Amino acid sequence: DVKVTQSSRYLVKRTGEKVFLECVQDMDHENMFWYRQDPGLGLRLIYFSYDVKMKEKGDIPEGYSVSREKKERFSLILESASTNQTSMYLCASSLTGGGYGYTFGSGTRLTVV
């Protein structure tokens, strides 16, 4: 069964901490994405990557960085966590092509206190 795995389901961190959210896919997908989801704001794209070591900013990259050293792994980094980064974070991957949708991980609910 193909999967996108996010390392943590729930995470609680303190303000100012450096936070790593890990995402691994086993489908050999080129493209990987990080979204955050907040009530009333829908899905907002933070960063995406279309190849190893490649990254592109999404709609809300401020306060975040990413790393993709291997094709299967895409990490989201909160350099200095703040309370306004409390959110649900969703990782997704896809093949390239018009008919391909995304496969999502189960999400990480991050709380910054």
Add this chain to the structure above:
Amino acid sequence: AQKITQTQPGMFVQEKEAVTLDCTYDTSDPSYGLFWYKQPSSGEMIFLIYQGSYDQQNATEGRYSLNFQKARKSANLVISASQLGDSAMYFCAMREGPFGNYQLIWGAGTKLIIKP
């Protein structure tokens, strides 16, 4: 301008009734794809159904069908014989271009609640 519009923030439907969730889109690209996803309270996004802009027939997947009206730029999701487990958020999304501009453009979602 919104590229994907879901006008129903929430819906209540009686179990076993059919449900139609609205989605309209806006694109000038002749080649595009439309997707529906379901997000239960657990948070995971589940792919339901896909419709390509050149597909001649409406897509169907089990109890899900997509009512694709190209001229009206609408791609409504129809769930037949709704079940309690259908209670979830439903998102409509679009990908423009034949070779995947990488990103999906998302609607704001519709919260569907099935009443027993």
